[in-house]
Amino acid sequence: MGHDFLETIGRQGLVPTALPAINRVYSELIPESPLAVATKVLDSSRLLPYTPDVNQYIPIIGSALIDILMGAEAQSILDEVNAQLKEIINIPAP
Numbered sequence: 001m002g003h004d005f006l007e008t009i010g011r012q013g014l015v016p017t018a019l020p021a022i023n024r025v026y027s028e029l030i031p032e033s034p035l036a037v038a039t040k041v042l043d044s045s046r047l048l049p050y051t052p053d054v055n056q057y058i059p060i061i062g063s064a065l066i067d068i069l070m071g072a073e074a075q076s077i078l079d080e081v082n083a084q085l086k087e088i089i090n091i092p093a094p
Helices: 004-011 020-029 032-042 054-069 074-089
Strands: none
Touching: 004 020, 020 032, 032 054, 032 074, 054 074
16 A cells, blocks of 8 residues: 555545554544544554453454444444453453
């Protein structure tokens, strides 16, 4: 995928690209787009160590991203995913 192709994807505002710089530019231009939501989440995410339960939570995340891209209300989907993942990964509440 070339830069021009990734630029076109960013301009559409549907999904994040492999280039964070493009994501940031277009997420600011289209703040309510799925791209903006995904960019915000990716910018504030943190890496968790590998867990043996990875096969349980990858489908949950994938399903949530599809729901958001199809127009579901992002915050409620992300809150639900967060609760599900905390149970699986056993992250204590703050």
